[in-house]
Amino acid sequence: MHTPHTQRSWRSAFAVYRHPRVIGMLFLGFAAGLPLLLVGGTFTAWLRDLGVELAAIGFLSWVGMAHSIKVFWAPVVDRLALPLLTRWFGRRRAWMLLAQTVIGGSLLGIALTDPIQHLWLVAVWAVLAAFGSATQDIAIDAYRIEAVTRDRQGAMAASYILGYRVALLAAGAGALHLAAVGNWSIAYGVMGLLMGVGLITTLIIREPEVTVDQTTQRLEQRVVDYLQRTRHRGWRRGLTAWFIGAVICPFADFMKRFGWVALLILLFIGTFRISDIFMGVMANPFYLDLGFTKTQIANVAAAFGLAMTLIGAALGGVLVARFGIMRMLIFTAFLAPLTNLTFSWLALLGPETYGLVMAIMADNVSGGLAISVFIAYLSSLTNTAYTATQYALFSSLMTLPGQFLAGFTGVLVEHIDWFWFFISSAFIGVPAIVLALVLARWANPDRIEQPGQ
Known part of the structure; x- marks a missing residue:
């Protein structure tokens, strides 16, 4: 059955952000983003500040791998009913509440534990927080897809990104400031209490209605x-x-719905963000090598860049509602590698602030736009009978190839200069453009009805 996308007016496109579930996603995005740095960058900063050995810090950084392997227990979140909680709150909200409770409790556990005396216990709390965070991601992603119709998925993604980025500021700069004026225990205690934002939101929202086709x-x-x-x-x-029902059926369903095109879709998912991820790893070293100060990088690349990303994400939600997913997907597939070329221009220009501002503006607006559009696209591929498992597969595949190739960027820069490095990062995005054009004909999400909707 085909349901062609109906183009909306600009007014109705902007009105998509007034939907209650789009607003609620802002706070769920905050809950999803909060634990990430608290078991990552902020966590390692705390340990080093207390004099923990670098070798131990390096091993403890592995706790963040929970997000890369969440596809392995996504079927459990998709199908296993939690005693009492599922009956009281529903399938998605039950897992959200459990995960948020584990995260909040683990962060409070870290706050109350001395890592000098009991580093093993801190590691246990950090592992619990990381797995709770990855589990929460699975449940929130499934809720986001099931809660609204496809034309609102861009707005849901943009709202999620905004909440997520605010949480990163709170868990990064916010926690560091709290540690500076007080101590690390206070910082982690406050972060643990902030998980209440997610708990309260989960209690307020309604469980999405899902039908099986x-x-x-x-x-x-x-x-x-x-x-x-x-x-x-x-x-x-x-x-x-x-x-069979939780693990085999989700993959069999995807292959059955798309046939041989499913392989092209998976290839496209793996290549869409390669250009950004490949370039992004070397961004800060590039700024420093070019001669920018740490203050300039913090003010322009971090703070101003965050604002541009959020503007791009919000714009993506509106444009998806106005023009549909596929046209915006093709547009952003072209845009991402093209904006990488602004860094080649900056490499020739040198450490001029206006050049950095223009490059960051182009790259982050296009990046925010691409992320919100791509999340809407991935959401359109799922069957709501298997949302958590299928989306966990897509989101894992989305970053894996780019992260693998990014490991070689340092070697590449040593053999070619910065100008040609960014040129090469743009060319890496060409396969995604070709695949987007092919999929516009064979697997257009604006024409294919989503199962369960």
């Missing part, structure tokens, strides 16, 4: 038919049923 019902009926024929009985039969 006939194609999905037929797919799962095959599981029932298989189990009726199997010789397995008791717990083995139950475990087999759960595994």
Whole structure:
């Protein structure tokens, strides 16, 4: 069944931000972003400030890998009912509440533990916070997709990004300031209490209404038919049923809906952000090598850059509502590598503040725009019967190739100068442009009805 995107007026496109669930996503985004630095950059700064050895800090940085492997337990979040909580609050809100409680409790545990005397216990709290954070991401992503129609997905993504970025400021600069005027225990205690923002929001919002389409019902009926024929009985039969329904069906459903095009879609997901990720790793070293001061980098690249990213994300939500996902996806696929060329221009210009401002403006506005549009696109690919598992797969694949290639950027810069490095980072974005144009014909999200909607 096809449902072509109806182009809205600008007024109705901007009105998308008044939707209650779009507003609620702002606070859920804050809850999602808050733990990230508290088990990452802020966490390592605290440990080093207290004199913990660098080797121990390096090993403890592994706790952040929970976000890269969340696809492995996403099926559990998708299908396992939590005792009492699921019955009281629903499937998505139950997991959000559990994860938020674990995060808040773990941050308070870190605040009350002396890492000099009990570093192992701090590590335990940090691991719990990291896995709670990744689990919360799975549940919030699923809720965001299921809570509103496709034309509001861009606005939901933009609202989420705004809340997420504000939380990063709170957990980064905010925590450092609290540690400076007080101590690290106070900083982590306050951050733990701020997780109450997520808890309160989860209690206020309503569970999304999800329907299962006939194609999905037929797919799962095959599981029932298989189990009726199997010789397995008791717990083995139950475990087999759960595994097929929670793990096999989400991937089988995706391949069945898109056929051979599914491989192109996965390839596109893996390449769309390569250009930005590849370039981004070397951004700060580039600014320093060019001659900019740390203050200039903080004021322009960090603070001004954040504002530009948020403007781009908000604009992305409006443009998706106005023009649809596919046209904006093609536009941002072209825009991302083109804006990388502004850094090649900056490399020739030298340490001129106006050049840095223009490069940051172009790169961060396009980056914020691309992120909100791409999140809306990934959301459109999911079947609401398997939202958490399918989106966890997409979001993991979204960054993995770029992060792998980014590891070689230092070697590349040593062999070519900065000008050609940014030229090469732009060319890496060409495959995503080609794939976007191909998918506009074979898998246009504005024409294909989303299962369960």
